[in-house]
Amino acid sequence: MNFDKVLDRIGGFGRFQKTLYVWICLPQIFLAFHMLVSVFTGAVPPHLCRSAWSTGNSGGPGPGLNFSIGPGESCTSFHLSQLNHSLPITEYPSSSNSCAGWEFSKEVFLSTIVTEWDLVCENATLNNIGSSIYMFGLLVGAVLFGALADKYGRRIIILSGLAVQAIFGVGVAFAPNFYIYVLLRFVVGMTVSAVIMNAFVLGTEWTGPKKRMLAGVITDYFFGFGYILLAGVAYLVRDWRKLQLAISAPGFLFVFYIWVLPKSARWLMANKKHEEALDLIRKAALINGKPLVDNNFELCQSAKNSEKMQDLRKYSVIDLVRTPRMRKQSLILFYLWFVNVLVYYGLSLNISDFGMNIYLTQMIFGLVEMPARTITLFTLNRSRRISQLAFLAVGGLACLLTIFIPDDLSIFRTVLAMVGKFGITASLSIVYIYSAEVFPTVIRQNGIGMGSMCARAGGVIAPIIYLLRNISHHAPMVVFGLCPLIGAVLTMFLPETAHNPLPDTIEDVECPRVSATAEKSQHALYEECPKQNPASSSEQWA
Known part of the structure; x- marks a missing residue:
């Protein structure tokens, strides 16, 4: 890659790149806020249903109303004048069809969207569907803004995404009804994908190969910091509208990015904007203390011709599943993307189910992100496959074990859930790197794109999984x-990529010994594979 040689000359991770990563990492905190704020704004406080014929009574529920009831009893209507707590709630006159409203406990939350719009009992599914629609916004944003960024550049999409995110995020705080709230959150979800995806790409395209893994982990740390910080902000702001405003309004401060966020020189080169790209390269070299002199521009000029070295054959997503081994590996990786995000957000968005203080649990789950992402830096160098398999197994087993812990032992359930979150977070960090090494160069971007879409599909389904509680209280954790565990078993069928050369073509995947034996003649390399024309190999493998 000629541009990588340019980066080596001007500094692959010098002062210019470090400053760039400051600008990239700051929004990650607010992206975490928007991703996880529904844990608090959509929380369901303890509640009891009032009967229609008791609404005329004056005085309200009174301070003695008991919200400590068993699961499934919160939708039972009761007569407000009957507050004799010596009787079980089920002995009060009740009729689930005569409910005219609900009384909510204000012990933890002053208000949530649930208390404002009565999203409980027969309307409870709306809350989960709203979360799924937000996640669907992430999926739409990934597809839409990914294509727009390839056409118009990473910088303009990041700036647009931050501006729209601030405007619509503030708009959510003033939503007049649940449906407008969901629509605005959908748009916010689209912008989260726009920023998080293109910020990562912009940083990657300016960073030398040796530091890309470390640089990617740095952005994950800031997302984890936002995860932790949200617990403190939500603890201080107990009203959902004020909380939404608190996490959205600071987004307008990112207006100064117009002056400090650079374009991608690699993208400019690919789009034949050579002079602008060379100006940026010259500026980056100067900031890094490695100014270019006249004889260095031959190196930069060689980057202009990189597009001439592309494979003449056009590849598409169909090539991911056209040949046997590529098909097997692609489908397994797509499942790993799906299951990692499914469980990650399944655990993250429903922390109230574990029985401990919701703010403390949020903070603990955020703290777990740090060591989980750090440990992958050490395990990946030993084995990609075993690392992926082990962390998936840890996450799955921990989630399964929670179903055997009684509800009154909430601390033990939270500890197991924390272990599960640790495993899944580490696995999620690995799957991106692993996928980039399994997919060959000619279809790598298509593979990562399809994997990302499968991941977003997992995010859409994650909130819906909790509707299985109507069948069994433990059903969601059984799924998670x-x-x-199924993913861990499937990982065994993937190749080991640690310390191995990256595959460049589909032939390298179908005949793995091709990459490992450079000394062999071209005939010997393919003697154990079907005789094929490399330019049309995909069709012959089908």
Whole structure:
């Protein structure tokens, strides 16, 4: 890659790149806020249903109303004048069809979207569907803004995404009804994908190969910091509208990015904007203390011709599943993307189910992100496949074990859930790197794109999984436990990529010994594979 040689000359991770990563990492905190704020704004406080014929009574529920009831009893209507707590709630006159409203406990939350729009009992599914629609916004944003960024550049999409995110995020705080709230959150979800995806790409395209893994982990740390910080902000702001405003309004401060965020020189080169790209390269070299002199521009000029070295054959997503071994590996990786995000957000968005203080649990789950992402830096160098398999197994087993812990032992359930979150977070960090090494160069971007779409599909389904509680209280955790274990088994059928050369073509995947034996003649390399014309190999493998 000629541009990588340019980066080596001007500094692959010098002062210019470090400053760039400051600008890239700051929005990650607010992206975490928007991704996880529904844990608090959509929380369901303890509640009891009032009967229609008791609404005329004056005085309200009174301070003695008891919200400590068993699961499934919160939708039972009761007569407000009957507050004799010596009787079980089920002995009060009740009729689930005569409910005219609900009384909510204000012990933890002053208000949530649930208390404002009565999203409980027969309307409870709306809350989960709203979360799924937000996640669907992430999926739409990934597809839409990915294509727009390839056409118009990473910088303009990041700036647009931050501006729209701030405007619509503030708009959510003033939503007049649940449906407008969901629509605005959908748009916010689209912008989260726009920023998080293109910020990563912009940083990657300016960073030398030796530091790309470390630089990617740095952005994950800031997302984890936002995860932790949200617990403190939500603890201080107990009203959902004020909380939404608190996490969205600071987004307008990113207006100064117009002056400090650079374009991608690699993208400019690919789009034949050579002079602008060379000006940026010259500026980056100067900031890094490695100014270019006249004889260095031959190196930069060689980057202009990189597009001439592309494979003449056009590849598409169909090539991911056209040949046997490529098909097997692609489908397994797509499942790993799906299951990692499914369980990650399944655990992250429903922390109230574990029985401990919701703010403390949020902070603990955020703290777990740090060591989980750090440990992958050490395990990946030993084995990609075993690392992926082990962390999936840890996450799945921990989730499964929670179903055997009684509800009154909430601390033990939270500890197991924390272990599950640790495993899945580490696995999620690995799957991106692993995928980039399994997919060959000619279809790598298509493979990563399809994997990302499968991941977003997992995010859409994650909130819906919790509707299985209507069947069994433990059903969601059974799903979150079994799915990673299946993924761990499937990982055994993937190749080991640590310390191996990256595959460049589909032939390198179908005949793995091609890459490992450079000394052999071209005939010997393919003697154990079907006789084929490399330019049309995909069709012959089908």
